[in-house]
Amino acid sequence: MHDRSGRVADAATGRADGPAGGGSGGAAASVDRQPLGAGAVVLRRFAAAVDGVLWEQVQRIEAEAPFRHMETPGGFSMAVAMTNCGALGWVTDRRGYRYDPHDPLGGRPWPPMPTAFWSLATEAAAAAGFERFEPDACLINRYAPRARLSLHRDADERDFAQPIVSVSLGLPATFLFGGLKRSDPSLRVPLEHGDVVVWGGPARMRYHGVLALKDGVDPLLGRQRINLTFRKAG
Ligand code: SIN
Ligand code: FE2
Secondary structure: OOOOOOOOOOOOOOOOOOOOOOOOOOOOOOOEEEEOOOOEEEEEOOOHHHHHHHHHHHHHHHHHOOOEOOEOOOOOEOOOEEEEEOOEEEEEEOOEEEEEOEOOOOOOEOOOOOHHHHHHHHHHHHHOOOOOOOOOEEEEEEEOOOOOEEEEOOOOOOOOOOOEEEEEEEOOEEEEEOOOOOOOOOEEEEEOOOOEEEEOHHHOOOOEEEOOOOOOOEOOOEOOEEEEEEEOOO
């Protein structure tokens, strides 16, 4: 375990203690929740206890399926580098956005989803009130300093009944959490290492994005932020 004593508690957090989603992967005794409206919540530090194994698995996946800057349908290179694990991986190129069972770099299946990823994602979903989450896709985003992700909805999945589970590791970031219309105002939600955001039900199609990453050095990951986004895509 490494020291993260520099963390400052968020005064705006509505703290509601209760049993963690019934498993070993989440918070030990209680879950610190910050609701973001109906169907959406930040589970503060929910992934912190398993950060070492998550980071180890990201590096193992990266060795098989390297991070790459994918091309948008409009021909721009994405600022965020991406890879995937699980049965399906999210990809974008000149042909559009889609899920693909194969890594376009090399044509092999994406690396399988590690058990630790599955456990964490399903426990976080359950802690947020979404039982029976069955993620088959994990998009892994890597943000270097200054990288940002513009406002978008996750709309390439087949079934919007299942939630999104989004895990933050490494440098802190500001998550923009908007409404169902692109023009709706966005909440600015600070996310730190180990925080997990879950949104589903009435929140499933809310716009979201990430402001340009501030430079810094994380004790475990160094000068970067990693985000794991779990979805039921197929
Ligand atoms: C995403 O929307 O795919 C990623 C969000 C994040 O990096 O927190
Ligand atoms: Fe997204």
